[in-house]
Amino acid sequence: MADTLPIVTPARHQPRGLRAVLRRPMFWLPAAVLMLFIAMALLPAPFAGIFGNGDPRACNLADSAAGPRPGHPFGFDLQGCDLWANAVYGAQASITVGVVATLIALGIAIVLGTLAGLRGGVVDWLISRATEVFLGFPFLLAAIVVLNSVGERTVWTVSLVLGVFGWPTMARLMRASVRSIRSSEYVLAARTMGLGPARIISRYVLPNSLSPVFILATIAIGAVIVAESSLTYLGIGLQPPAISWGLQIAAGSRIFQSAPHVLLLPSGFLAATVLSVIVLGDALRAGSDPRRLQ
Amino acid sequence: MKLSVKASFGIAAATMLVLAGCTATSDPATDDDVILRVAIAEPDRLVPANHFSSYEVLTAIFTSLTGLDEDGQLEYLQAESVESDDAVTWTITLRDGWTFHNGDPVTAQSYVDAWNYAAYAPNAQVNGGQLKNVVGYSELSPVDGSEPTATELSGLSVVDDLTFTVELQSPDRQYPFQLTQGQTGLYPLPAEALEDLDAYNSHPIGNGPFMLADDWTPSQEIETVVYEDYAGEEPTIGGVTFVPYLDTTIAYTDALAGEVDIVAISGDQVTRAEEDFGDNFYALDAPGVDLLGFPSDDPRFSDKRVRQAISMAIDREAINDAIYGGRQIPATSLTSPSMPGDPAGVCGEYCEFNPEAAQELLAEAGGFEGPMELLFIGGWGQEDLFAAYANQIRQNLGIEDVVATPAPDFAAFTERVANGDVSGPFRARWGALYPSQQDTLHSLYTAEGDGNFGTGGYSNPEVDALLAEADAAETLEESYEGYRAVQERILEDFPVVPTFGNRYLYVTSERVTDLYSISGSPLLSRVEVSA
Numbered sequence: 001m002a003d004t005l006p007i008v009t010p011a012r013h014q015p016r017g018l019r020a021v022l023r024r025p026m027f028w029l030p031a032a033v034l035m036l037f038i039a040m041a042l043l044p045a046p047f048a049g050i051f052g053n054g055d056p057r058a059c060n061l062a063d064s065a066a067g068p069r070p071g072h073p074f075g076f077d078l079q080g081c082d083l084w085a086n087a088v089y090g091a092q093a094s095i096t097v098g099v100v101a102t103l104i105a106l107g108i109a110i111v112l113g114t115l116a117g118l119r120g121g122v123v124d125w126l127i128s129r130a131t132e133v134f135l136g137f138p139f140l141l142a143a144i145v146v147l148n149s150v151g152e153r154t155v156w157t158v159s160l161v162l163g164v165f166g167w168p169t170m171a172r173l174m175r176a177s178v179r180s181i182r183s184s185e186y187v188l189a190a191r192t193m194g195l196g197p198a199r200i201i202s203r204y205v206l207p208n209s210l211s212p213v214f215i216l217a218t219i220a221i222g223a224v225i226v227a228e229s230s231l232t233y234l235g236i237g238l239q240p241p242a243i244s245w246g247l248q249i250a251a252g253s254r255i256f257q258s259a260p261h262v263l264l265l266p267s268g269f270l271a272a273t274v275l276s277v278i279v280l281g282d283a284l285r286a287g288s289d290p291r292r293l294q
Numbered sequence: 295m296k297l298s299v300k301a302s303f304g305i306a307a308a309t310m311l312v313l314a315g316c317t318a319t320s321d322p323a324t325d326d327d328v329i330l331r332v333a334i335a336e337p338d339r340l341v342p343a344n345h346f347s348s349y350e351v352l353t354a355i356f357t358s359l360t361g362l363d364e365d366g367q368l369e370y371l372q373a374e375s376v377e378s379d380d381a382v383t384w385t386i387t388l389r390d391g392w393t394f395h396n397g398d399p400v401t402a403q404s405y406v407d408a409w410n411y412a413a414y415a416p417n418a419q420v421n422g423g424q425l426k427n428v429v430g431y432s433e434l435s436p437v438d439g440s441e442p443t444a445t446e447l448s449g450l451s452v453v454d455d456l457t458f459t460v461e462l463q464s465p466d467r468q469y470p471f472q473l474t475q476g477q478t479g480l481y482p483l484p485a486e487a488l489e490d491l492d493a494y495n496s497h498p499i500g501n502g503p504f505m506l507a508d509d510w511t512p513s514q515e516i517e518t519v520v521y522e523d524y525a526g527e528e529p530t531i532g533g534v535t536f537v538p539y540l541d542t543t544i545a546y547t548d549a550l551a552g553e554v555d556i557v558a559i560s561g562d563q564v565t566r567a568e569e570d571f572g573d574n575f576y577a578l579d580a581p582g583v584d585l586l587g588f589p590s591d592d593p594r595f596s597d598k599r600v601r602q603a604i605s606m607a608i609d610r611e612a613i614n615d616a617i618y619g620g621r622q623i624p625a626t627s628l629t630s631p632s633m634p635g636d637p638a639g640v641c642g643e644y645c646e647f648n649p650e651a652a653q654e655l656l657a658e659a660g661g662f663e664g665p666m667e668l669l670f671i672g673g674w675g676q677e678d679l680f681a682a683y684a685n686q687i688r689q690n691l692g693i694e695d696v697v698a699t700p701a702p703d704f705a706a707f708t709e710r711v712a713n714g715d716v717s718g719p720f721r722a723r724w725g726a727l728y729p730s731q732q733d734t735l736h737s738l739y740t741a742e743g744d745g746n747f748g749t750g751g752y753s754n755p756e757v758d759a760l761l762a763e764a765d766a767a768e769t770l771e772e773s774y775e776g777y778r779a780v781q782e783r784i785l786e787d788f789p790v791v792p793t794f795g796n797r798y799l800y801v802t803s804e805r806v807t808d809l810y811s812i813s814g815s816p817l818l819s820r821v822e823v824s825a
Contacts, residue, residue: 059685061609064616078616079681148702235672240681241697254678258565 021287030276030283037273040091048085056085056243065259077248077262078255086243087265093244094270097159098225098277104163105170106217112167113174113213114201118182128175135168140230147236158237162224170213170220177209184208211288218281222274229270245270328805328823329517329533333545333557336538340498340510341491342478343412343419349478351516351536354818355395355500356481357526359386359473362729362812366634368470371526372400372482372501374456376473381465381766386473388456392525394484395505402458408483410434410446421479423744424472424727429461437742465766467773468730476727476813503529503819513538529819542675546801555803556816560675564619564799571801577621579632580814582725582796583734584625586668586683588789589716590750598788599659602644604719605791606652607690610645613682614794623795628738628781629731630795632814635774636731640781641792649690656691665695666718671707672700676721683719712747719791722748729813731777732765739784752789 021027040047048054052071063080066072074083116127146161147153181187182205190200231237232246233253240247248266256263337348342356359373370376372392378384392400412422415435425431429449434442449461462469473480482501487494497509503526504518519533537554539545542563549557550570559567567575586604588595595601610624623631627640643651656662666687670680680698688696696718701707711720724745726733737743740761741753760783764776798814808822 057685057688059689061612061616061682061686064612078678079685080616081685235700239699240677241684251678251681254562255565257569 021283024283024287026279027283027287030279033272033276034280037091037095037269037276040088041095042092044089044092048088051084053082054085054088056081056089057241058082058085065255065262067261074265075261078251078259083248083262083265086248087245087269089243090245090248090266091269091273093155093238093242094225094228094246095273096155097162097228097238097244098221098273100156100159101162101166101224101228102217102221104160105166105220106213108163108167109170109174109213110206110210113171114178114205114209116171117175117178117209118197118201118205120179124175127171131168131171134165135172137165139165140227143227143231144234144236147231153237153239155238155242158228158231162227166220166224170216173216174209174213177212178205181205181209212285215281215285215288218284219278222277222281225270225274225277328531329519329535330531330556330806330818330821330823331535331537331554332818333539333542333549333554334536336513336540337510337516337536339495341419341487341495342481342483342498342500343408343421344491345478346420349476349815350818351518352478352481352498352500353475353815354502354504354518354534354536355498355506356475356478356502357392357500358475358477358481359388360470361474366632366729373473376470378469381467381469381768382462384460384462384469385453386458386460389525390456392501393523394482394501395499395521396484396486397523398484398486399455400482400501401455402452403455404482404484405480406447406450406452406458407485407488408481409450409479411483411488412479413447414445415439415442419479421477424477424479426742427462427464427466429463431463464762466732467767467770468732468765471728471730471732474728503527504534507533527819530821531818531823534818549801549803552803555806556809556818556821557801559799559801561618561622561799562675562678564621567799567801568619574802574804574806576800576802576809576811577797578800578809578811578814578816579630580725580796580798581630581633581729581734582723582798582814583628583630583792584622584794584796585722585724585738585748586719586791586793587711587722587748588719588750589711589714590752591714592717594662594664595719597659599655600662601788601791603652603656603659603691604687605644605788606646606648606655608683608686608791608793609647609690610793611647613679613686617678617682618794621797621799623797625792625794628784628790628792629734629777630726632795633726633731633734634729635770635777637774637778637781640778641785644785644788645792652691662691662693664717665697666693667716668696668698668718669707669710669716669720670698670700671704671721672702674704676700680721708747722790723796724748725796726813731774731780732761735761735777735780735784739780739789749790752784752787754783754787757783 045054048056051073059079059081061080063076065078066076068075072082077083112127116124142165143161150157187200187204190204228237229246229249232244233250237246238244245266249263252262332350334350335347337351339345340348340351342352357372359371360376361369361371363369372388374387374389376384376386388400388402394400409425411417412419413425413431413434422435428447430444430447433444434447436442450458452458484499497506503521503524505521507517507519510516516536520529542560545554545557546559546563548554588601614620614622614624626645627637629636631638668680668684670676684696684698687693701710710716724734724738737745738749739752739757757780760780764773764780767773767776800809802809805824806821807824809816810820811817
């Protein structure tokens with residue numbers, strides 16, 4: 001994490017920083033990898049079918065844990081399903097959970113952070129204490145407890161749980177950047193001109209305070225994808241017949257000793273996605289930090 | 295001062311290390327010094343008539359009336375003989391000179407008192423049902439739950455110190471098999487046990503080869519040592535320490551490290567275990583069967599052709615090879631192949647993989663609508679097995695929506711099955727308590743059987759009649775014929791899909807040279823060890 005919080009500059013300065021960021025390989029390389037996985041998540045069929053066997057649920061036990069062969073370059077899992085097709089289809093669940101859970105957390109964080117930062121006083125005190133309480137929950141433990149009591153565990157319920165427990169850090173950051181903007185001259189000017197709070201927030205406060213929390217959210221996507229896989233591996237995340245990298249890693253780990261190749265693809269995809277997201281987030285953060293740009 | 299204290303601690307620690315080194319490597323021990331460490335699940339209770347899951351400990355500290363020898367033939371242990379002319383009244387004669395661990399002699403009264411206590415409903419002994427064919431059981435434990443009208447089984451009578459008779463409600467030639475070690479409800483109790491069963495539970499006193507060294511503290515190791523005055527065959531080892539584990543994978547790792555000597559493992563660990571343990575991996579033929587049961591209130595499964603189609607859509611051989619490393623036995627009857635008189639192949643074509651015929655049958659029955667959910671128990675290593683079932687049913691029968699869903703644990707599973715909250719085949723199994731088809735068939739396929747919910751509550755008066763006939767058969771061979779007829783009749787209705795005959799799987803440490811076992815369970819007093 002950053003040793004200092006990014007210094008926030010008014011919105012009009014940002015394009016220059018962003019353009020500089022776009023030129024860096026640390027930005028476009030992970031962005032390209034990520035686009036590839038997002039494309040897989042949106043349209044899995046053509047990607048899965050590249051090698052001619054695109055149905056992830058066409059399984060034959062005779063091929064159980066078999067190695068690569070023509071048409072199946074990465075071999076088969078324990079159930080005799082094609083590993084490539086499954087890994088491609090797995091992108092959807094994992095990335096959806098990552099994005100949806102982060103969006104939920106981001107939504108909560110923006111609302112609460114803005115409220116606390118702008119209002120101050122009792123509201124700020126209440127929200128800050130609530131943030132600390134949520135921050136106090138061990139994230140995985142809380143998720144385990146809640147997911148165990150949720151009846152059916154789908155992409156949406158898992159996302160919801162991860163989102164609801166993932167907002168506190170972002171809310172704190174949001175509150176800090178809103179507070180720093182609250183007393184800036186242009187907000188004071190808007191206020192003296194008699195603009196309503198809704199307009200002040202949407203026109204002046206939000207545009208200038210969002211970028212740090214967006215950057216943190218980008219990094220959080222990676223963390224959420226990892227959390228989803230961990231929970232699924234522990235048997236309390238997604239359930240079959242969903243197809244996700246976490247499920248494939250869990251199933252593969254049971255036969256890892258005799259057939260190590262079953263773990264290669266799902267764990268490789270998972271690592272590549274998470275790494276891309278985090279590097280991307282870091283590049284964006286560097287871009288918004290004038291000291292690091294120079 | 296401080297310095298010298300530290301130094302002396304250092305010396306003490308070093309000495310202990312040296313001593314530990316001695317006992318572990320040099321100083322060849324005799325067998326009598328070998329204390330085996332056996333991994334178990336935490337016992338619930340240690341009262342033989344009132345426990346669900348403490349078989350390992352109880353079979354070590356008790357000796358049953360009868361047992362089985364290496365060839366699966368009946369042998370007499372605590373009993374000198376168990377005889378009957380008409381298969382209704384059985385005379386049980388005990389061996390003389392046997393004592394409980396507290397020195398009290400084992401007498402006919404020790405049995406009769408224990409059995410009366412177990413059968414008396416207000417005592418709530420969970421294994422009391424093992425006496426239900428004894429005359430008078432219904433007075434002690436009325437079916438409708440009403441007040442018992444007697445406290446003693448009228449079918450039991452003490453002849454002399456070493457002899458008592460048991461009168462059964464219906465003729466049963468299999469009775470001597472019921473007296474083997476699995477039916478713990480039929481173990482004797484010393485007089486002091488019945489005075490205070492709670493105290494007894496914390497320090498059970500048996501008539502077996504091993505006795506508890508200390509009181510039992512739940513979740514602690516249970517140490518047993520050889521009972522010096524044991525009148526039966528002398529154990530090959532000096533004692534057994536039972537180590538409770540919450541998780542078999544931890545026990546497995548401990549076995550690899552030599553921390554524990556005998557560990558039962560689950561089917562999905564086989565491939566790994568064969569590599570890790572080599573000769574110290576055991577797959578023991580066991581009298582258990584795996585089945586798929588069906589919800590009786592779901593009309594989609596009421597046509598037997600649907601159930602037969604599902605059975606024929608499952609490739610048992612392929613699943614066995616892929617999931618179990620070939621270590622279970624694809625079912626061809628309702629009992630395991632190691633069960634005496636098992637009518638192998640009685641299931642016929644319906645237990646053979648034939649996707650075309652399966653699809654035809656399903657089409658004849660009118661197809662299948664809606665989702666099918668296969669229910670199993672989470673955390674018991676059944677995930678891969680049920681994923682494979684689901685894949686095969688989906689692909690081979692062309693049913694689009696087939697999923698395998700785990701229940702969180704065993705209790706949740708039984709609750710859902712008992713409440714009919716299932717929409718597809720569910721996991722069922724029966725591990726016979728004694729090596730007779732009688733146990734499996736009565737428990738699963740009669741209305742009053744303990745495992746009847748696993749077959750969706752199946753019962754049929756014709757089956758009941760055939761069972762009574764087989765139980766009463768004069769010779770073992772005739773009883774085998776009788777049970778074959780029972781199985782044929784049940785399979786005509788096809789209430790369940792038989793999937794696998796069991797092998798119980800064990801890994802042992804290197805010092806166990808032969809895991810002597812009966813009916814798939816190790817007999818600890820006869821386990822061979824190298825010193």
